[in-house]
Amino acid sequence: MKPILHPSLVNDPLGDPGLFVQFLYEKRAFLFDMGDQSPLTNADLLKVTHVFVSHTHIDHFIGFDRFLRLVFGRGKTITLYGPENFIANVEGKLAGFTWNLVDRYDESLTLEVVEVHRDRLRKATFRAIEKFKRNDEREEPWDGGVILDEPALSVSAAVLEHRVPCLGYALKEKFHVNINKDELTAMHLAPGEWLNRVKQNIYEGASDDLAVQVPVGVNGSQEFALGTLKEKLVTITPGQKIAYITDTVYTPENVPRVVNLVREADLLFCESPFTAEEEDRARDRCHLTTRQAGLLAKEAGVKQLKTFHYSKRHSHQTERLVQEAQETFRGE
Numbered sequence: 001m002k003p004i005l006h007p008s009l010v011n012d013p014l015g016d017p018g019l020f021v022q023f024l025y026e027k028r029a030f031l032f033d034m035g036d037q038s039p040l041t042n043a044d045l046l047k048v049t050h051v052f053v054s055h056t057h058i059d060h061f062i063g064f065d066r067f068l069r070l071v072f073g074r075g076k077t078i079t080l081y082g083p084e085n086f087i088a089n090v091e092g093k094l095a096g097f098t099w100n101l102v103d104r105y106d107e108s109l110t111l112e113v114v115e116v117h118r119d120r121l122r123k124a125t126f127r128a129i130e131k132f133k134r135n136d137e138r139e140e141p142w143d144g145g146v147i148l149d150e151p152a153l154s155v156s157a158a159v160l161e162h163r164v165p166c167l168g169y170a171l172k173e174k175f176h177v178n179i180n181k182d183e184l185t186a187m188h189l190a191p192g193e194w195l196n197r198v199k200q201n202i203y204e205g206a207s208d209d210l211a212v213q214v215p216v217g218v219n220g221s222q223e224f225a226l227g228t229l230k231e232k233l234v235t236i237t238p239g240q241k242i243a244y245i246t247d248t249v250y251t252p253e254n255v256p257r258v259v260n261l262v263r264e265a266d267l268l269f270c271e272s273p274f275t276a277e278e279e280d281r282a283r284d285r286c287h288l289t290t291r292q293a294g295l296l297a298k299e300a301g302v303k304q305l306k307t308f309h310y311s312k313r314h315s316h317q318t319e320r321l322v323q324e325a326q327e328t329f330r331g332e
Contacts, residue, residue, distance in 0.1 A: 002024060003024065003176075003240055004023060004024045004025075004173060004176060004239075004240065005021055005022075005023065005024075005171065005173060005240045005242055006021065006022045006023075006024060007019055007020070007021045007022075007242050007267065007269070008020055008021075008022075009269065009306075009308055010033075010035070010036070010037060010039055010040060011035070011036060011039060013307065013308040013309065013310045013318060013321075014310050014312055014315055014318065015035075015036060016033075016035025016036040016059045016060070016062070016063075017033050017035055017054070017059065017060060017246045017247070017271065017308060017309045018031070018032060018033040018034070018035050018036075018037065018060075018063075019031070019032035019033065019242075019244050019269055020032075020040060020044065021171060021242065022044075022047065025196060026196075027047050028047055028049055029044065029047035029048050029049070030048065030049070030050050030051075030052065030155075030171065031045075031048045031050075031051045031052070031067075032051075032052045032053075032054070032169060032244045033052075033053055033054055033060045033061075033244075033246070034051060034053060034060065034061050034062070034063040034064050034067060035059045035060050035061070035062055035063055036059075036062065036063060037063040037066055037067065042070055045066075045067055045070050045071075046070065046071065046074070048067070048071075048078070049076075049078065049079070050078070050079045050080075050081070050148065050155075051067070051078065051079070051080045051081070052080075052081045052082075052155065052157075052167070052169050052244075053080065053081065053082040053083075053086065053167070054082075054083070054166050054167050054168070054169075054244075054246050054247055055082070055083050055162060055164055055165065055166040055167065055247060056082065056083075056085075056086065056089045057247070060246075060247070061089070064090075064093050065093070068093070068094075068109075071109055072108060072109050072128065073105060073108045073109065074108070074109070075106070075108060075109075076109055076110070077109075077110040077111075077112060078109070078110070078111055078112070079111075079112040079113075079114065079148075080111060080112070080113050080114070081114045081116060081147060081148075081155075081157070081167070082113070082114075082115060082116070082167065083115070083116055083159065083164070083165040083166060083167050084115060084116075084117055084164075084165045085115070086113065086114075086115045086116075087113050087115045087122060087124045087134070090111065090113050090126065091124075091126070091132075091134055094111075094126060094132040095132075099128070099131040099132060100131075102128050102129060102131055103129070105128065105129070106129075108128045108129070109127075109128040110125065110126070110127050110128070111125070111126040111127075111132075112125055113125070113126065114147065116142070116147060116157050116159065116167055117142070117159070117165075118144065118159050119141065119142060119144075120139050120140065120141055120142050121139065121140050121141075121142045121147065122137070122138075122139050123136070123137070123138050123139070123140070124136060124137045124138075144158065144159075151174075151200070151203035151204045151205075152173060152174060152199075152200075152203040153171065153172060153173050153174060153239070154171075154172050154174065155169060155170070155171050155172075156169070156170045156172070156261060157169055157170075157261075158257045158258065158260070158261040159257070160245075160247075160248040160254055160257055160258065161248060161249055161251065161253065161254050161286065162247045162248055162249065162286045163286050166246070166247045166248055168243070168244065168245045168246075168248065168257070168258060168261050168262070169243065169244045169261075170241060170242070170243040170244075170261050170262055170265060171241070171242045171243075171244075172239060172240075172241045172242075173239025173240045173241070174203070174239050175236050175237065175238060175239045176236070176237045176238065176239045176240070177198075177199045177202055177203070177234055177235075177236060178234065178235040178236070178237055179191075179195055179233055179234065180232075180233050180234070180235065183232055183233050184233060187232065187233075188216075189214055189216070190215065192215060194212070194213070194214055194215060197212070198212060198226070198229055198233075198234075201226055202226075202230065202234065202236075206226055207226070208225060208226050208227025208230065209225055209226070209227065210225065210226040211223050211224075211225065211226075212224050212225070212226050212229060214229075240266050240267075241264065241265040241266050241267075242265060242266065242267050242268075242269070243261060243262035243265040243267070243268045243269065243270075243302070244269045245258055245261075245262065245268065245269070245270045245271065245296070246269075246270075246271040246308075246309055247271060247286070247287065247309070248271075248286065248287070248288065249282070249283060249286040249287065249288070250279075250282070250283070250288055250289070250292040250295075250296075255296065255299075258296050258300070259296060259299050259300045262296070262297075262300045262302060263300045263301060263302075264300070264301050264302065264303075265300065265302040265303070266302070266303050266304065267302070267303065267304045267306065268296075268297050268300070268302040268304070268305050268306070269306050269307075269308060270288070270293040270296060270297060270305060270306075270307055270308075270325075271287065271288055271293065271307070271308060271309035272288050272289060272290040272292070272293040272307040272308075272309070272310065272321055272324075272325050273285070273287045273288070273289075273309055273310055273311040273314075274287060274288070274289045274290070274311060274314075275289060275290055275314065275317075275320065275321065275324060276289050276290050276291035276324045276328075277289075279291075279292075287309075289324075290307065290320075290321050290324035290325040290328070291324060291325070291328045293305065293307055293325045293328075293329075294324070294325045294326065294327070294328025294329035295328055297325075297329045298328065298329050298330075298331060305325060305326065305329045307321065307322060307325045
């Protein structure tokens with residue numbers, strides 16, 4: 001099975017936090033946090049449709065300006081998620097620029113901003129054509145789980161503590177649709193965009209009776225029932241789960257929130273700025289130690305732990321930070 005979700009840290013573990021998740025076979029990506037984005041190309045960032053910000057400390061949000069400049073004028077709608085006061089943070093960023101010439105453009109950019117509170121989601125829209133004036137404000141109840149729900153995937157969030165609300169995230173592929181290439185060849189069918197449409201139909205729960213036009217030859221096509229294609233070509237397997245935790249503290253209140261969010265993740269990206277012996281310092285700074293990151297991953301039953309956001313005071317001993325987290329995670 002080829003994984004659909006391809007996550008990678010934006011920077012090395014000593015740099016600004018950030019996670020870039022690309023989608024196989026799609027010109028699409030998700031971005032978690034907006035710190036220094038210099039390792040990402042413009043082509044990478046132009047794939048981004050959704051941004052998930054943990055909080056707006058400078059090392060998590062300084063990259064907003066570059067992203068805004070890049071996507072402006074391209075007719076995109078970008079959805080951004082963040083914690084309490086996030087709408088005002090985005091509005092303040094936008095207010096720092098002069099937009100007197102935007103009426104020379106067609107609708108060039110729309111930002112849908114979602115602010116995650118413990119019991120509700122606040123939403124607002126900022127349109128370039130309206131000089132990014134705050135519009136369409138609304139609220140809806142939230143049960144502390146899913147904030148984005150699509151046919152193929154969902155994103156959940158948890159409100160964590162960092163002396164300010166800080167969001168942890170989990171991206172979950174609902175299930176994975178695998179295409180049997182040998183059977184595709186046996187049916188004399190060529191791969192192509194039609195397979196993506198078949199997958200989308202399956203994710204959306206379309207009827208097995210749905211007629212699917214499949215290209216045959218140079219200009220021909222043949223009709224198949226979706227159920228037939230599913231039976232002959234498709235295997236359904238569990239989807240991936242990727243979790244992202246940064247800038248939080250190991251407390252009796254926070255631990256269950258983190259564990260419930262990241263439970264059974266295939267890959268957990270978890271901060272660990274401090275060594276195992278620096279618990280007091282970590283608590284004072286509202287961060288995690290290596291040992292605490294390992295304990296969270298172990299209790300949640302995640303399959304793989306990758307730590308990041310190391311304190312620069314430990315730049316000479318990053319191997320120690322990795323080792324301490326992994327030894328705790330493996331129960332050694």
